[in-house]
Amino acid sequence: MHSIVKSLSYNLYKSLRDIAPIVMVVVAFQLLVIQQPMPNVASLISGLAMVVVGLTLFIYGLNLALFPLGDSLAHAFAKKGSLFWLLTFAMALGFGTTIAEPALIAVANEAANIAAQGQLIAATPESILAYSSSLRYTVAFAVGVALVIGVLRIIKGWPLPWLIMGCYLLVVLITAVAPAEIIGIAYDSGGVTTSTITVPLVTALGIGLASSIKGRNPMLDGFGLIALASLLPILFVLIFGMVML
């Protein structure tokens, strides 16, 4: 019981620390620059409390249940030596963590609402939901593919800069033919995908892999998975936009 309280309060402190800079900057601007009564203060404060409590429970649960299992799985697959299962696991891990990523859920919903307001899609709840979920599935699939490529890179020792440059080049080429309405959300989706759930599990996979292969430097080879996972979604969402819009 004691350890639960301790770990919950530690997570609460961390969520408060996450939200503190935003609250401080907003309050400072309200007091010093805007100097007008703030609308809906009560609703904002209760909403922020929900964000803090929600984030605390979320991270507490991840640390309790999913991270230890994911971590040991990542190491087990990295050492097991079966390329097929390793790649299948990488694909599944990338997909599953991205679907559950809170920031992506939020931004995809907002993108769907904006698309409905701009009459890009029908303004019915069904089509808004369909748009935001297909956006998320596209991004999640892209992260899965990125991890497969990233794992292959670590095993084969391909140089990261060449892969990144190749992706940049493809992104630039496809941007030229993609519809203007998808470009903003496509470029944003790269930064959105990699946060609370994805980063710890993906990092565990990368470091585990690089340290279990002889002659690999965990520093040099273990990183770079996140970079690919933030680049491929841009590419895939651009293609999604060309097909869907």
Place this chain on the structure above:
Amino acid sequence: MNWAMTFSQHLGLQVWSTLFDLLPIVTIIIAFQVLVIRQPLKKPLQLGVGIAAVILGLALFLMGLEQALFPMGKMMAKQLTSPLLLTGSATKIPIWDDYIWVYVFAFCIGFSTTIAEPALIAVALKAHQVSAGSVSVWGLRIAVALGVAIGITLGSYRIVVGLPLEYFMMAGYILVLLQTYFSPKLIIPLAYDSGGVTTSTVTVPIVAALGLGLSEQVVGSNPLIDGFGLIAFASLFPIISVLAYAQIAHFINTHKLRSST
């Protein structure tokens, strides 16, 4: 009582839709553990409690986000772009340099959220080790925070003037390309990763809302085309600033070595 009723109703609905968001990762981890690794699940109670906390936490977070983080970002964008604040009169149409407070706000949000980001602290510690001490932890944190702050500010400027996002991104990519060629090799993967790491779960919604809110306020701006892109700036600029910082640190170090021998 009425309030508690609506709250629990909302929460119930949100928990229901969150179940489907978490289903894939929970299934994947358990299935791989049992079917491929063939190990029984240890501590099933702990697993159950943890998954319940994850579901409830995500549901609460998403509700709070709809109620506070998104409205707050949009409210700030609206208040900071009110014509009275911008030009001192209620009728004059503002031009880009009237939006000074928006840029200051964007800069402050970018800098303050990044400097406190735990993921960045971890990356900075590793960069310090990899570079054999030539990259300092605080130096790197400030470099990345400045990168994000300048990125979001430039992104806000782009929304105000309505230039295409891809021009800025391409210029950034070319810069990264040139820097990669001249940077110390060990720092490159870390620098590339720092782009994705710096934008955390609470920063993303508020930054996204700021961009969309700004685009709704600026005359002739279409949120569908101009409103997104701030997060893209916030992910690209740290790569540039980490590489730049590593180059400068490397240059100073070799210079020092040369002058001391």
